[in-house]
Amino acid sequence: MSTTPRQDAIRHISAGRPGSAAEAPREPFNLTEMFGSRVFNDAVQRRRLRPDVYQALRRTIDRGEQLDPRISDAVSDAMKDWAVEHGATHFTHWFQPMTGLTAEKHDSFLSPVVEGGAIHAFTGKELIKGEPDASSFPSGGTRSTFEARGYTAWDPTSPAFLRVTPYGTTLCIPTAFCSWTGEALDTKTPLLRSSEALDRSARRLLALIDERPERVFVTMGPEQEYFLIDRELYLLRPDLLVSGRSLFGARPPKGQELEDHYFRTTPERVLNFMMDLEHELWQLGVPVKTRHNEVAPHQFEMAPLYEQVSLATDHNMLAMELMQSVAERHGLACLLHEKPFAGVNGSGKHNNWSMADERGGNLLDPGHTPHENLRFILCLTAVIRAVDVHQDLLRVSIAHAANDHRLGANEAPPAILSIFLGSELEEIVEDLVSGGQAKSRARGHVQLGVTTLPPIPKDTSDRNRTSPFAFTGNKFEFRAVGSSQTIAYPNIFLNTAVSESFDVLSDEIEKRSKGGAERKAAIQEVVRETLKRHQRILFSGDNYSREWERESARRGLLNAKNTPDALALFPSEKNLALFERYAVLSRRETTARSNIFYSAYIHRIAVEALTMVQLASTALLPAGIAYQKQLADSINAARAAAPKAELGEQEKLLVELASTISRLRAALTHLKEAHAHLEEKPEAVAQSLHCRDQILPAMVELRAHADRLEGLVDDTLWPLPKYHELLFVH
Numbered sequence: 021m022s023t024t025p026r027q028d029a030i031r032h033i034s035a036g037r038p039g040s041a042a043e044a045p046r047e048p049f050n051l052t053e054m055f056g057s058r059v060f061n062d063a064v065q066r067r068r069l070r071p072d073v074y075q076a077l078r079r080t081i082d083r084g085e086q087l088d089p090r091i092s093d094a095v096s097d098a099m100k101d102w103a104v105e106h107g108a109t110h111f112t113h114w115f116q117p118m119t120g121l122t123a124e125k126h127d128s129f130l131s132p133v134v135e136g137g138a139i140h141a142f143t144g145k146e147l148i149k150g151e152p153d154a155s156s157f158p159s160g161g162t163r164s165t166f167e168a169r170g171y172t173a174w175d176p177t178s179p180a181f182l183r184v185t186p187y188g189t190t191l192c193i194p195t196a197f198c199s200w201t202g203e204a205l206d207t208k209t210p211l212l213r214s215s216e217a218l219d220r221s222a223r224r225l226l227a228l229i230d231e232r233p234e235r236v237f238v239t240m241g242p243e244q245e246y247f248l249i250d251r252e253l254y255l256l257r258p259d260l261l262v263s264g265r266s267l268f269g270a271r272p273p274k275g276q277e278l279e280d281h282y283f284r285t286t287p288e289r290v291l292n293f294m295m296d297l298e299h300e301l302w303q304l305g306v307p308v309k310t311r312h313n314e315v316a317p318h319q320f321e322m323a324p325l326y327e328q329v330s331l332a333t334d335h336n337m338l339a340m341e342l343m344q345s346v347a348e349r350h351g352l353a354c355l356l357h358e359k360p361f362a363g364v365n366g367s368g369k370h371n372n373w374s375m376a377d378e379r380g381g382n383l384l385d386p387g388h389t390p391h392e393n394l395r396f397i398l399c400l401t402a403v404i405r406a407v408d409v410h411q412d413l414l415r416v417s418i419a420h421a422a423n424d425h426r427l428g429a430n431e432a433p434p435a436i437l438s439i440f441l442g443s444e445l446e447e448i449v450e451d452l453v454s455g456g457q458a459k460s461r462a463r464g465h466v467q468l469g470v471t472t473l474p475p476i477p478k479d480t481s482d483r484n485r486t487s488p489f490a491f492t493g494n495k496f497e498f499r500a501v502g503s504s505q506t507i508a509y510p511n512i513f514l515n516t517a518v519s520e521s522f523d524v525l526s527d528e529i530e531k532r533s534k535g536g537a538e539r540k541a542a543i544q545e546v547v548r549e550t551l552k553r554h555q556r557i558l559f560s561g562d563n564y565s566r567e568w569e570r571e572s573a574r575r576g577l578l579n580a581k582n583t584p585d586a587l588a589l590f591p592s593e594k595n596l597a598l599f600e601r602y603a604v605l606s607r608r609e610t611t612a613r614s615n616i617f618y619s620a621y622i623h624r625i626a627v628e629a630l631t632m633v634q635l636a637s638t639a640l641l642p643a644g645i646a647y648q649k650q651l652a653d654s655i656n657a658a659r660a661a662a663p664k665a666e667l668g669e670q671e672k673l674l675v676e677l678a679s680t681i682s683r684l685r686a687a688l689t690h691l692k693e694a695h696a697h698l699e700e701k702p703e704a705v706a707q708s709l710h711c712r713d714q715i716l717p718a719m720v721e722l723r724a725h726a727d728r729l730e731g732l733v734d735d736t737l738w739p740l741p742k743y744h745e746l747l748f749v750h
Contacts, residue, residue: 024736024737024739025256025739026253026256026738026739026740026741026745027736029250029252029253029256029741032252033250033252033253033749033750049299051302054299054302054303055302055303055305055307056302056303056304056305057303058106058181058182058184058303058304058305059179059180059181059182059303059304059305060099060102060103060179060180060181061179061305062078062179064102065077065078065098065179068098068101068102069094069095069098070094073091073094073095076088076091077091077095077176080176080177081176081177082235082378083234083235084216084219084235087176089144089148091144092144092145092147092148092174093143093144094144095144095147096142096143096144096146096147097142099142099147099180099191099193100129100140100141100142100191103129103180103182103189103191104129104140106182106184106189107184107188107189108129108182108188108189108190108191109128109129109130109188109189109190110126110127110128110129110188110190110191111126111127111129111142111146111190111191111192111193112124112125112126112127112190112191112192112193113125113150113152113172113174113193113195114192114193114194114195115152115172115194115195115196115197115206115208116197116206116207116208116333116334116337116506116508117157117158117197117205117206117207118157118158118159118160118205118206118207118612118613118616119157119158120207120504120505120506120620121337122337122341123152123157123197124192125150125152126190127146129141129142147174147193148173148174149171149172149173149174150171150172150195151169151170151171151172152170152172152197153168153170154168154169154170154197154199154200154205155168155170157170157197157205158205158616158619159199159205159612159616160611160612160613160614160615160616160619161611161612161615162199162201162203162205162608162609162612163199163205169199169200170197170198170199170200170205171197171198171199171200172195172196172197173195173196173197173198174193174194174195175194175195175196175208175212175330177212177328177330177331178194178330178331178334179194179305180192180193180194181304181305181338182304194208194334195208196208196209196212197209203606203608203609203612204605204609207333207506207508207509207512208330208333208334208508210508210512210599210604210605210609211329211330211333211508211511211512211515212330213602213603213604213605214511214512214513214515214516214519214602214604215237215238215328215329215330215515217515217516217519217602217603217604218236218238218375218515218516218518218519218522219235219236219237220519221518221519221520221522221523221526222236222375222383222399222519222522223235223236224522224523224526225398225402225522225523225525225526225529226395226398228526228529228530228539228543229394229395229398229543231395233377233378233379233381234377234378235377235378236375236376236377236383237328237329237375237376237377237378238328238329238373238374238375238511238515239326239327239328239329239332239373239374239375239376239382239495240326240327240328240329240332240333240371240372240373240374240507240511241323241324241325241326241327241332241372241495242323242324242332242336242369242370242371242372242501242507243310243321243322243323243369243370243372244321244322244323244336244339244340244343244369244503245314245319245320245321245367245368245369245503246319246320246321246343246354246355246356246367246503247316247318247319247320247354247355247360247361247367248290248293248318248320248347248352248353248354248355248750249318249352249353249355249746249747249750250351250352250353250746250749250750251347251348251351251352251353252351253741253745253746253749254353254746255353256739256740256741257740257741257746258631258634258635259628259631259632259635260353260355260360262627262628262631263357263624263627263628263631264355264356264357264360264422264504265355265357265359265360265361265422265425265628266360266361266362266743266746267628267631267632267635267719267723268632268635268636268640268723268726268727268730268740269361269362269727269730269740269742269743269746270727270728270730270731270742270743271362271363271727271743272742272743272744272747272748273744282313282314282315284313286311286312286313286320287750289350289352289750290318290320290352290750292350293346293347293350293352294311294320294322296346296349296350297322297342297343297346298311298322300342300346301335301338301339301342304335304338304342305335306324306335306338306339307324307325307327307335308322308323308324308339309323309324309325310322310323314365314367315364315365316361316364316365316366316747317364317747317748318746318747318748318750319364319365319367322339323370324336324339326372326374326495329373329511329515332507333506333507333508333511336369336506336507337506340356340504343356344356352750355367356503356504357422357503357504358422358423358425358426358502358503358504359422359425359426361743361746361747363743364747366425366426366503367426367502367503367504368426368499368500368501368502368503369501369502369503369505369507370497370498370499370501371497371498371499371501371507371510371511372492372495372496372497372498373495373496373497373498373511373514374494374495374496375399382494382495383395383396383399384396384399384400384403384491384494384495384496385494386400386445386494390444390445390448391448391451394543397448397452397547398525398543398547400445400491401521401525401547401550401551402518402521402522402525403439403496403518403521404439404449404550404551404554404555404557404558405521405524405525405550405553405554406514406517406518406520406521407437407439407489407517407557408554408556408557409517409520409521409554410513410517410520410598411437411557411577411578412578412580412586412589412590412592412595413513413516413517413589413590413595413598414437414489414498414510414513414514414517415435415437415578415580415586415589416509416513416586416587416589416590416617417501417509417510417512417513417514418500418501418502418505418510419580419582419583419586419587419617420502420505420583420617420620420621420624421583421620421621421624421625422502422504422505422624423500423502423505423583424582424583426502427500433486433487433488433489433499433500433563434488434563434564434568434569434579435500435579435580435581435582435586436488436563436568436569436572436577436578436579437488437489437557437577437578438487438488438489438557438558438559438563438568438572438577439487439489439490439491439496439557439558439559440484440487440489440490440491440558440559440560441491441558441560442484442491442560443560445491446558446560449551449555449558452544452547452548452551453548453551453552453555455548484560484563485499486562486563486564487499487559487560487563488500488563498510498514512604512605515604516598516599516602516604517598519602520598520601520602524550525546525547525550528542528546528549528550529542529543529546532545532546556575556576556577557577559571559572582712583617583621583708583712584621584705584708584709584711584712587614587617587618587621587708588705590610590613590614590617591610591611591614595610596610596611615704618704618705618707618708619704621708621711622698622704622707622708622711625711625715625716625719626695626698626711626715628719629691629694629695629715629718629719630695632691632719632722632723633688633691633692633695635740636684636688636722636726637688639739639740640684640726640729640730640739640740641681641684641685641688643729643733643737643738643739644677644680644681644684644729644732644733645681646737647677647732647733647734647737648674648677648678648681650734650737651670651673651674651677652674654670655667655670655671655674658670673732676732677729677732677733680725680728680729680732681729683725684722684725684726684729687718687721687722687724687725688722690718690721690722691715691718691719691721691722694710694714694715694718695715697710697714698710698711698715730742
């Protein structure tokens with residue numbers, strides 16, 4: 021009896037041969053010795069650099085001082101020697117272009133000598149500057165096709181690291197990427213600029229309360245959600261291969277209804293993957309802390325400790341790359357798409373944002389008496405204002421085609437921005453606005469009613485998982501960020517918005533006071549007025565509810581429900597002026613990113629539409645027609661053998677099948693036509709609206725008929741692995 025590839029794959033998996041074999045279990049290791057062992061970190065720099073070179077480099081990293089180019093040769097020599105000792109043969113400038121991914125061009129350390137043979141060579145010039153071709157990367161119109169020159173520039177704040185494979189080792193040097201004209205062609209450059217802007221503005225405000233830190237850093241800890249499925253099944257799904265999500269698939273009898281996957285015991289095969297991944301990340305200095313099962317079947321999460329935002333962004337990009345390569349080693353496929361499966365929860369990336377001084381003091385730590393913590397109250401006020409004034413920018417930062425499937429779907433925060441503070445802080449804000457005496461609430465303990473169980477210290481408020489921007493103890497958790505996207509843009513936009521708020525508060529306080537008691541009164545007045553003006557952004561209820569949608573409209577909050585609606589807000593004069601004023605993005609650079617966001621949205625939907633057309637035409641329709649013939653032949657054979665046999669139900673099934681096939685063909689034609697009209701639109705805005713209003717509805721229509729067909733066709737004839745196999749076979 022012949023079998024289908026889908027059946028063979030399931031049989032193969034159930035026999036315990038899950039594709040490519042992972043390497044043998046590792047020997048016991050010392051985590052503290054292994055952590056950062058592949059990183060040219062502070063400890064390595066201290067050992068290998070001359071004291072004067074080391075101190076100069078640390079001043080750049082810790083204080084943001086201009087890099088002294090005279091130290092570059094000494095650093096490059098030490099870096100090369102260290103890398104070669106670890107087996108490196110090549111180096112690369114590792115950068116993050118506006119594709120949302122990473123990029124690299126490798127050069128060997130090989131340098132032939134006149135006498136014959138070769139030596140290892142790596143100069144300070146090669147460390148500081150690289151020159152990849154910039155013409156094939158997105159530029160948003162800032163570069164013509166023939167203008168190819170681009171530069172990568174060493175970022176000393178993110179340490180170099182080694183990528184090790186069974187066949188060799190490469191030294192990776194984190195860099196920025198710019199054009200010959202000096203415009204940023206990456207996500208790192210504006211992120212670093214925004215961090216410097218926030219540092220300046222925060223120190224200015226803190227000086228007004230007689231606090232003078234040397235530096236204020238943005239700290240970040242991005243939680244990463246993802247799905248794992250068997251790789252053999254993944255390779256039988258062209259839609260997952262091409263677009264990262266299942267474009268077809270009927271809902272299985274069981275999804276996440278029983279809520280039995282969250283925090284459940286992790287399957288051994290998945291746990292092996294997690295351990296292998298953590299081992300790789302720890303060696304690269306990525307401080308992975310937490311792992312657990314998420315809500316949906318075969319969905320998981322990992323979370324790191326907090327780092328400076330640019331380094332955290334680099335580490336998150338590294339983690340996403342390694343998650344996919346390590347998964348392959350274990351015969352798995354890692355899906356980072358925001359909504360790979362309809363009917364179950366999608367994946368996000370919680371962007372845990374805070375600020376700290378050079379001593380590690382958290383500016384958003386309320387302490388035991390937050391009402392008396394002036395630094396905290398000022399920083400909290402600035403963030404509240406920033407989120408309210410720049411709702412549009414924060415919405416743009418999470419706007420892309422994949423996230424549209426997730427936001428507001430009763431599983432993730434809605435597209436409406438709001439802040440959850442918790443009951444204690446909301447009461448303090450109310451007291452400050454009303455002019456009453458602000459006070460803190462006693463925390464107390466949770467008593468479980470069992471004498472052998474200890475009382476649990478109780479937080480002052482519950483958590484609100486429906487909030488897109490929630491205060492969670494000493495940080496804000498921007499929960500609406502998508503799982504597949506870089507965290508650079510949410511933090512660029514948030515840093516810049518908060519920088520402006522710091523300066524607005526400073527301007528008002530300075531204008532109203534000259535110092536001493538006057539200043540304290542001015543601070544209280546400015547805080548009260550600012551909170552009152554922007555209190556509308558605070559909401560502690562259910563963000564999923566229809567009532568909140570109506571209430572937010574009454575408050576005048578923004579509700580950009582999809583990516584085209586959000587992107588239309590981006591290149592406004594307000595936003596162009598903001599980025600220009602803080603030297604984060606020039607007007608030309610902002611416009612370029614607007615163009616790139618539009619292009620990414622259009623191309624992703626176009627690719628998905630063409631994938632659906634191809635799959636429906638060459639796999640699903642043929643399966644339906646084959647079963648239609650099989651069923652018709654069966655009915656005719658039965659009628660010939662037993663003329664009086666009752667065949668009404670079989671004939672009804674045949675009619676339903678034929679009708680579904682007919683509707684599927686009509687929907688397929690509709691989608692083809694909708695896609696064909698895309699190129700007729702004159703510019704990106706019109707094309708994005710055509711994608712939203714014509715192509716996406718046609719895709720939904722085609723999927724509905726295909727998923728109905730899946731429920732009718734003989735299981736042995738259906739070519740694609742089904743949802744229950746993708747989500748439960750492992």
